[in-house]
Amino acid sequence: MNRITILVNSLKSFTTQNWFSIFLAAGILWLPLPLPEKPPLERHIRIEASTYQFTPEEIHVNAGDRITIELVSTDVIHGLSLDGYSLVMRAEPGQTARATFTADRSGVFRFRCAVPCGNLHPFMIGKMRVGSNIFLIRAAALGLLGIGVAMRIPSTSFRRPDKGPL
Amino acid sequence: MIRMDLSKSPYIAPFLRNRWPQFLIRAVTLAGFIFTILTGLIGSEVGSNNFAVIFVWIAWWSALKLFFIPLGGRSWCSICPIPMPGEWLQNEGIFKPRRFQSSKRKNWPKALRGNWLQAFAFLLIGLFGAVILTSPRVTALILLGLIIVAFILSLIFERRSFCLYLCPIGGFTGLYAKLAPLEVRAKQSVLCAQHGEKTCYQACPWGQYPLALKSSANCGLCMECLRVCPYDNISVNLRPWGEEISKGSKPTLDETFLGLMMLTTALADAAIFLGPWGKLKAAAYWVGTSAWWWFVIAFLLGALFLMPGLYLLAVWSSTRLARSGSTLRSALTYFSPFLLPLGLTGWIAFTISFAFTKFSYILPVLSDPLGWEWNLLGLSGKASVGEISPLSSFLQVVVIAAGMFWAARTARQLSSSHRQVMPLVMFIASFGIAMLWLLVG
Numbered sequence A: 001m002n003r004i005t006i007l008v009n010s011l012k013s014f015t016t017q018n019w020f021s022i023f024l025a026a027g028i029l030w031l032p033l034p035l036p037e038k039p040p041l042e043r044h045i046r047i048e049a050s051t052y053q054f055t056p057e058e059i060h061v062n063a064g065d066r067i068t069i070e071l072v073s074t075d076v077i078h079g080l081s082l083d084g085y086s087l088v089m090r091a092e093p094g095q096t097a098r099a100t101f102t103a104d105r106s107g108v109f110r111f112r113c114a115v116p117c118g119n120l121h122p123f124m125i126g127k128m129r130v131g132s133n134i135f136l137i138r139a140a141a142l143g144l145l146g147i148g149v150a151m152r153i154p155s156t157s158f159r160r161p162d163k164g165p166l
Numbered sequence B: 001m002i003r004m005d006l007s008k009s010p011y012i013a014p015f016l017r018n019r020w021p022q023f024l025i026r027a028v029t030l031a032g033f034i035f036t037i038l039t040g041l042i043g044s045e046v047g048s049n050n051f052a053v054i055f056v057w058i059a060w061w062s063a064l065k066l067f068f069i070p071l072g073g074r075s076w077c078s079i080c081p082i083p084m085p086g087e088w089l090q091n092e093g094i095f096k097p098r099r100f101q102s103s104k105r106k107n108w109p110k111a112l113r114g115n116w117l118q119a120f121a122f123l124l125i126g127l128f129g130a131v132i133l134t135s136p137r138v139t140a141l142i143l144l145g146l147i148i149v150a151f152i153l154s155l156i157f158e159r160r161s162f163c164l165y166l167c168p169i170g171g172f173t174g175l176y177a178k179l180a181p182l183e184v185r186a187k188q189s190v191l192c193a194q195h196g197e198k199t200c201y202q203a204c205p206w207g208q209y210p211l212a213l214k215s216s217a218n219c220g221l222c223m224e225c226l227r228v229c230p231y232d233n234i235s236v237n238l239r240p241w242g243e244e245i246s247k248g249s250k251p252t253l254d255e256t257f258l259g260l261m262m263l264t265t266a267l268a269d270a271a272i273f274l275g276p277w278g279k280l281k282a283a284a285y286w287v288g289t290s291a292w293w294w295f296v297i298a299f300l301l302g303a304l305f306l307m308p309g310l311y312l313l314a315v316w317s318s319t320r321l322a323r324s325g326s327t328l329r330s331a332l333t334y335f336s337p338f339l340l341p342l343g344l345t346g347w348i349a350f351t352i353s354f355a356f357t358k359f360s361y362i363l364p365v366l367s368d369p370l371g372w373e374w375n376l377l378g379l380s381g382k383a384s385v386g387e388i389s390p391l392s393s394f395l396q397v398v399v400i401a402a403g404m405f406w407a408a409r410t411a412r413q414l415s416s417s418h419r420q421v422m423p424l425v426m427f428i429a430s431f432g433i434a435m436l437w438l439l440v441g
Helices: A003-017 A019-030 A134-152 B013-017 B019-042 B051-078 B084-091 B116-127 B136-156 B161-166 B168-177 B189-194 B199-203 B224-228 B253-274 B278-285 B290-321 B328-334 B336-356 B359-367 B390-414 B418-440
Strands: A042-050 A053-055 A058-061 A066-073 A078-082 A087-091 A096-102 A107-112 A125-130 B182-186 B234-238
Touching (some): A003 A019, A066 A078, A066 A087, A107 A134, B013 B224, B019 B136, B051 B136, B051 B168, B051 B182, B116 B161, B116 B290, B161 B168, B168 B253, B182 B189, B253 B336, B253 B418, B290 B328, B290 B418, B336 B418, B390 B418
Parallel strands (some): A042 A066
Antiparallel strands (some): A066 A096, A078 A087, A107 A125
C-alpha cells in the first residue's frame, strides 16, 4: 500500500476513534465562557523602569478600563511597548512619560522595554492582565484533555524493553 | 511501520554519498563560526547589536530546536564546525574517511562515559545563561573554548570523544534525536556479519557500528558508513516521530538525569527570560553578587534535588501502586522515555516565545555585525521591540498540549495499568501546566 494511503488511513482511524475528544478540544479552545466582569474604571498606574525591571512587574485591570500609564525611568532611558495594543512610550531619566488607552482586549499581555538599555534589554518584560486569564485555563484544560486521550488509546505497536512491565 | 530509505532516492542520494556538499556546508559553518567569535570579541558589547549574540542565541539556537532536532535529530552534528579541525587532523585530510586501525589515540575513560558530563555542562550553561546568552564576549569565549577543547581532546582521545561525552549541545541533540524521524541503519544483518573489515565501523567518527545501532542518540548522521560500505547495505530512513522510544529503547541512568536537567533548564530559562520578575533576571545576570549566590542555590536545588526528587517520587509511587518487585533504580530508567517528548515540546514552546519576538534583530546585525554603526544593507537600526502574537501563543499551547499527550501516551504504554501510570501522569501534568503558566500565564 502507498505510504500516503497508510498515513491517511491512520489519521482517519485516529479521527474516528477520537472524534469526541477533537470536538471537546475545539470547544475548550473557542467556546465563549460567560464569566462575570467588573465594571470599567478610570485608572492611573505609575510604572518605574530601572535596569531590566519594571515596578510593578504585573498589573491587573478590568476589561474596558481607561488606563493612564505614567512611566518613570530611575536610571537610564527606558521605554515601554505593550503587546497587542500598539502602545509605545519612552521615558528619559527623571521625566515622566504618560499615555492613555482603553483596555478593550482581554487576556495577558507582555510589556517590554522599547529602548536598548543593556545586555538584558530584550528580556526586560512586565505583564498586564486584562480581566481573567481565560486563555491559560483553556490551555491547561487542553493539556489535561491530551493526557485523558492518551489514557484511552490502546497500545498496539509498543514494545516494552526486555525486562517487561514493572 | 511507514519507512522511506532516502539513500535510494535519485534526488537525495547523491548529496548523501558525495563528500562535497557536506564539505561545502561545513566550510560555511566554520567560516561563520570564526566570524562569530571575531564579532563577539571585537564588536559592540551590547548583545542585541552584536552578530555573535543574535546569530548564536536567536538564529542558530532556535533553528536547532525548531528545525534540526525535530526534523533531523543530530543532523546539526553532521555540519557542526566545532569538531572539524580535530577530525581533519585525525583523518590526516579533509576528504578522507578515517584510516583503518591507524589511531594511536586513547579510548575515552570508562568512568566518564555516558551523558553525565554533558548534563553538568548543560546545567552550567543554564546557570550562567543570563550572561552567556546576552554577552557577546562571553559567547565568543565559550565558542572559542569549545573548539579548543574539542581540538585538544581529538589529539588525545579516539574519534569524536568531545561530541559524545562532553559537548552540552551534543547531549541536548543526542537525547532528543531519539524522537526524530531520521535514522541510519544497516539493511541486511547477514551481509554485515559476513563482512570482515567492518569498514563502516572503521570509518565512523562516532565509533558506531550500524548493525548494532538501536538508538540514534550517538549517530551524528555524517554518512561516512553509507559512503564506505562496499555492499550498499546502509539505509538512511525517514521513520515516524518517536518510533525509537516506542520500540522499547533501553535508557540509562545518565540519560534519565540528562532528561531531567533539560526539563529544569527549560523551566528556569522560561522564568528568567520570559517572566516579568526583574529581581530574578538581575540575580541571574549579576554574577558574584549575593543575589546571584541565592539564585545559584535555588537553581541547583531545583535541578539536582527538586526535579529529580519529584520524578523519583512519581516513579516510586508508580511501582508501589503496581506492587512491582523491581528496584527503584531500574524503574527510574525504565519510565524515563516519557521525559523526552515532554522536554522537547517544552523547549520548542519556549523557543516560540524567546525567538519569535527577537527575529527582527537578525537583519539589522547583518547590516551592522559589529555594532559599529555601519549600514551595509541599509537595515541598521530597524530592529523592532517585537511582540508575542495570538498565533504564537496558540502555537505554544498546542505544542505543550501535544507534548503532554505524547508523554502521557508513552508513560501509559510503559505501565501495566491505569493505576500505575497515575503518578507519572501527575508529573507530566505538573510540568506541562507550569510551562503553560510561564509562557501564556
